Amino acid sequence: METRLLWFCNWSVLGVCATLKLPQIFAVLGARSARGISLPSLLLELAGFLVFLRYQCYYEYPLLTYLEYPILIAQDLILLLCVFHFKGHVKRAAPYIVLKEGSCGSTAPQHFKNLCTFISAASKFAQLQYLWKSRDSGAVSALTWSLASYTCAARIMTTLMTTSDLTILTRFVIMLALNIWVAATILRYRKTDVKSE
Template sequence: MEGGLLFQFCNWSTLLVCMVIKVPQIFALLSAKSSRGVSLKSLLLELAGFLVFLRYQSYYSYPLLTYLEYPILIAQDVILLLCVFHYNGSMNQAIPYIAVFLGGWYLLALQKWIIDLAMNLCTFISAASKFAQLQYLWEARDSGAVSALTWSLSAYTCATRVITTLMTTQDLMVLVRFLIMLALNIWVTATILRYRKTATKDE
């Protein structure tokens, strides 16, 4: 009974959090009217990782509630990317990326070995997205318009997905991915807060 309640809480709280997870970051960009501090490379890699993960989960018909947040995350990432392209003055560059992502979505499910290989690479892609954001912060030494709330909420959803994966599929690839993402999301959040404090002191 307790396990069932924990499972339901993790699933629904993750879904609710993911419905607004990128909203603080989107508002931060709109308020600043700048994408300063936000790594375009990080966003593109994150979106690629989300697409692969969603395709993998749906391909193997995993319980819908264990990955229902991914279409929501992808939609919010697309909005965030469009904001970044807008503030960088390069909206036209969005079109080739959209074409690549749409083509990749169909290619992934052509053969079982393709989706399995992509899932193996997915953890590296998602980890690379976090490191790209970290590198951007380290070089700028300024968190700019980056939202610490968005990154801390990402850490929370990874923690809940560790629990739901253990309680359902116990897929090792999925579990390792969530554990690595949890650690990296915490690291990015801490780095954002560190450089925010530094910038406040300098002022």
């Protein structure tokens, strides 16, 4: 039973993450605008993914427990290009892509293990702050944030069944709560937009 649950959680997370950012990318492309998307949030999220991927590699955890991160990093880079394109600053994306490519080969020192949680939480708060300030969810996809909530819940299960790493478990609990909060905030301001029209 536990083996089947672990298999389901691992593969469902991979399946969801293969398309996780697509609703957000399609929303930006469809609106031809990056309105509502916090660039600092996106950059912090990308940095958090990179640090977390290096953390997992450093401790040589099972590949299936973090295989979605290269997929998420690639999707974040595509989303970053879209955001820069619609804000008229495509050339500014180049340094971030070079930074990402340069950081993939190195391993994270042991003292970076809590850094990924801090960076990822900061990215969620940056998006929340942007939404609170603008009171406009714009082209932000509630589906993307809801799917991210599911992946965190599933990763809580896989962490408990495989590594029991308290740092990773804490990270996923915090990210689950923050992803739900962002999704609810998006829906709240979307309803406000509909009422005002």
